[in-house]
Amino acid sequence: MTGTFRYENPDIIHFGLGCVGESLSAELDRFGAQRAFLVTTASAGKGAGRAVAEVLGKRLAGRYDRITQHSPVASVMEAATAAREARADVLVSAGGGSPIDAAKAAAFALATGLDLRDPASLAKARGASPKGALPHLAVPTTLSVAELSGSAGFSAESSREKVGVAARELRPAAVFYDGTLAVDTPMDLWLSTGVRAVDHAVETIFAEGEHPLPDATAAESLRRMPKALLAAKADPRNAEARGEGQIAAWLSYLLPGPAARGLSHTLGKRIGSRHGIPHGVTSCLLLPHVIRFLGPRKPEALERLRAGLGPDPAAAIADLVARLGLPQHLSQWKLTESDLQEAVAPLAGKPYSAEELLGIMRASL
Known part of the structure; x- marks a missing residue:
């Protein structure tokens, strides 16, 4: 190689x-x-x-x-x-x-x-x-x-x-x-952007090609970020926990281009600004379902995710989102089937079909 x-x-x-x-x-x-x-x-x-x-x-x-x-x-x-x-x-x-x-x-x-x-x-x-x-x-x-x-x-x-x-x-x-x-950053914003950083780490590992250094730092980010977020939630004035979250976020993003163009990010951008859903929250809503979709298609990447998140990465992230008290269901924003179809239409065939992308969206409802 x-x-x-x-x-x-x-x-x-x-x-x-x-x-x-x-x-x-x-x-x-x-x-x-x-x-x-x-x-x-x-x-x-x-x-x-x-x-x-x-x-x-x-x-x-x-x-x-x-x-x-x-x-x-x-x-x-x-x-x-x-x-x-x-x-x-x-x-x-x-x-x-x-x-x-x-x-x-x-x-x-x-x-x-x-x-x-x-x-x-x-x-x-x-x-x-x-x-x-x-x-x-x-x-x-x-x-x-x-x-x-x-x-x-x-x-x-x-x-x-x-x-x-x-x-x-x-x-x-x-x-x-x-x-x-960072101690004055509202907790819901801090936690949801922390899940966004988890998303960056996951998308780094799922990205096409060989990238051993970003993979290693992403896996380390996945180990560190959940602890940092839970510590900040327990004590919002804990500057050390906030700083640890910042380091974990930094480690998540050594592959900026591909990490920001991954499937969770791409789908999230299609619904975020149009429906008033914050970036970090789109990751809370979509990332577990994206992992369930991509995991069987990219088994080697799934194994690397397990190194940071345990045997069931999708379940681990869904559990983290729940423990952080963040939104888990897209239905909260009352998107219609037409909204979902409109969101995925420009992405169809690049490389996944509209029906496959709709499946991810519907699973998040």
Whole structure:
């Protein structure tokens, strides 16, 4: 067997309690940055965002704190405009996947001059290079791992479909896993994005091809994440448990492209933004059924999953979701059969049939 592995994660990961206070200023110095622009949400802006702003001090040139779930493209462009007007020389994101993706997409828009609200510009974006994009420092407060890749998802204005841009230049220049800044993250969001990280690990192992290092870290993530999530649920102010969850999430995502294009993720994106279902919750709903579907088709990958999850990986994840008190049934969102058919239609034959995909969806009801 021969193969080639290329690291797609950011070059620098800072981790441990207090690492933002210790290392953020040094990262700004590395870029000679004097005008930092903070991208966050209304809720994260009161906790982690405030702490980050305090570290930035006089170098904070502006902020945008109106990013909401699924990063609506209008908000992305508002953030980009505000950053340009602030003459930003570095972007700093604080919060979950939505503000982190919004910062990446804003960096793309600023570097290319494209208005991502315009469908024609969005079509051009697929071939555009964001050369010279502003550096981006990411301070995640959920376990979605948006900070670990150069892809940025956001929701289109007209259809609410999830779309996006991607380039290596959009990878954050540095990531800060600081559990002390995650203790205020709402528990349901923390736990559901933790299951999302479990999903990343599973999709890594199911991905086509040979990838021994990501497989090994994914299996380790599957061993560590359930304990970290249960510990955080038992004591929401446990910064060490939050930090352990962040490490487990990092380990889940050394194969960003294939892990984000797996079957659970792909189906989840088809129903998430359109029906108001958070990303992490789509993993809670779909992942056990995806494993039951793919396991017999990929027996070697199923054996690797057993190393991290035990003899019945699908049952183990369903049990974890139940113990965490997270949603387990898609019927809660009142999707109709027509909604399900519409969701799977663009995916049919790539490579699974519409009826096979509907079977997964129906099993989750």
